[in-house]
Amino acid sequence: MELHILLLFMIFAAVVAVEVKDLLSSVIAVGAVGLGLSLAFLILKAPDLAITQLVVEILCLIILIRATIKKDLPLIRDGRWFFNTASTLLFIACFLAFAYFALKELPNFGQPIMRVAKEYIEGGLKKTGATNIVASIILDFRGYDTLGEATILFTAVMGVLAVMRKVGRIR
Amino acid sequence: MKNKEPGMTLIVKTITRLTVGLILLYGIYIVLHGHLSPGGGFAGGVIIALSFIHLMLAFGKDLALRKLGQLAASILESLGALMFLSIALLGFTGGYFFFNFFLQKGRPFELFSAGIIPLCNIAICLEVGAGLFAIFTVLILFKKSENKE
Numbered sequence: 001m002e003l004h005i006l007l008l009f010m011i012f013a014a015v016v017a018v019e020v021k022d023l024l025s026s027v028i029a030v031g032a033v034g035l036g037l038s039l040a041f042l043i044l045k046a047p048d049l050a051i052t053q054l055v056v057e058i059l060c061l062i063i064l065i066r067a068t069i070k071k072d073l074p075l076i077r078d079g080r081w082f083f084n085t086a087s088t089l090l091f092i093a094c095f096l097a098f099a100y101f102a103l104k105e106l107p108n109f110g111q112p113i114m115r116v117a118k119e120y121i122e123g124g125l126k127k128t129g130a131t132n133i134v135a136s137i138i139l140d141f142r143g144y145d146t147l148g149e150a151t152i153l154f155t156a157v158m159g160v161l162a163v164m165r166k167v168g169r170i171r
Numbered sequence: 172m173k174n175k176e177p178g179m180t181l182i183v184k185t186i187t188r189l190t191v192g193l194i195l196l197y198g199i200y201i202v203l204h205g206h207l208s209p210g211g212g213f214a215g216g217v218i219i220a221l222s223f224i225h226l227m228l229a230f231g232k233d234l235a236l237r238k239l240g241q242l243a244a245s246i247l248e249s250l251g252a253l254m255f256l257s258i259a260l261l262g263f264t265g266g267y268f269f270f271n272f273f274l275q276k277g278r279p280f281e282l283f284s285a286g287i288i289p290l291c292n293i294a295i296c297l298e299v300g301a302g303l304f305a306i307f308t309v310l311i312l313f314k315k316s317e318n319k320e
Contacts, residue, residue, distance in 0.1 A: 047209035051201070055217045062224060063307060128271060129278075130206040130285035138211075139291045143269035146291075147259055150298055154252045157302035161245065164313045 002043055010036040024065070031061045048134045177231025187229035194222040198300075205292040206285040212295030219300040224307055232311055241312075244305040251297030258287055258294065 010033050017029035034057030041050040107113050114121075120137055130136040138146050178184065202215030227235035262270030271286040278284060 048211060048214070051210055052214045052217075055214050055221065059217055059221055059224070059303060062221075062228070063310065125279060128285055128288065130288050131279050132206050132208060132211075134209070135206045135211055135288055135292070136285070139206075139288045140269065140271055140286075143259060143291070146295070147255065147269075150252060150255055150295060153302060154248070154298065157248060157305055160306050161309055164309045166312070 003040060006036050006040050006043070010040075027061060027064050030064070031057060034061070048132075177233065179229050183229050187225060191222050191225050191229075194225060195219060198222060198296075202292050202296040203282065203289065206288040207280065207282070212292035213299050215292070216296035216299030217303060219296065220303040220307070223304050227307070227311070232308070236308065239304065241305060241308050244301045244308065247301035248298050248305060251294045251299075251301065255291060255294040255298065258290055262287075 013029050013032040013036065017026045017033065020026050020029065034053065038050045038054040038057065041047075041053055120141055121133065124133045124136045124141075125131060128136040128140045130140070198215045198218030198221075200215075201210035201218060202212055205211035205215065223235055223239055226238065259269050262268055264270075269287075271288075273286050283289075
């Protein structure tokens, strides 16, 4: 029940973020969506994700405000509105159709298939010694995935530093 | 009212002086207790980066860059990534990649337990915090130089 109220709140905030004219209000509405998502994670009993979501949302919000507050991006409103609307509707229909077939195969909400997770939950504390089972999974059982994630972040930071460097920029 | 100093007003500076140490301390707590309670390297690293960004927003870019320069940030970030990779490679001493090579030390619910997991948390914290701070400083410096031209 709380989850549905939160979902409605998030959808409302997202619509506000798209429709409002002022850029600062739009950024703050995006932040409201992130806060709702963090509360949803907290209700679903995932405090690790809630902390990460809240913190990253704040950081992204500050970066967005810092980077966009003086500039206003022009929106193209006139012109090929019929083609744009038709293609948008077509792609939404395609997405919904594929999602219907794909989501039918998933297990029901709250009834997971505990084939791999059972091993982790039973042997996590004994095998790794970490009482936080999320840490024991992402850094021990699935450490290889976390290494890949760290590499992605490292490459992204290197890319940003290389594109926006001061030396060698063409005027 | 125009103030000559960089940064925001006196109220913001005073509050920042009081809170920024607490924010940094909370980030370090989240990182070090990542294997005992919710949190972990990623969230703690972002909180540490946020404390430096807080300093930069309140006091201007010069003071924050004096605390942690751009070169130091990129060195710390590379150091974190290398540390994570070398911990993973040190697992080969016990047999395979990401082997938890000193597991028997420490009991559960203690700070020094769980083998390599706290070390991995510290490495990820260094990488994430320094990397995000480097992105933020680069964005600010880029904007400054763009305005000047």
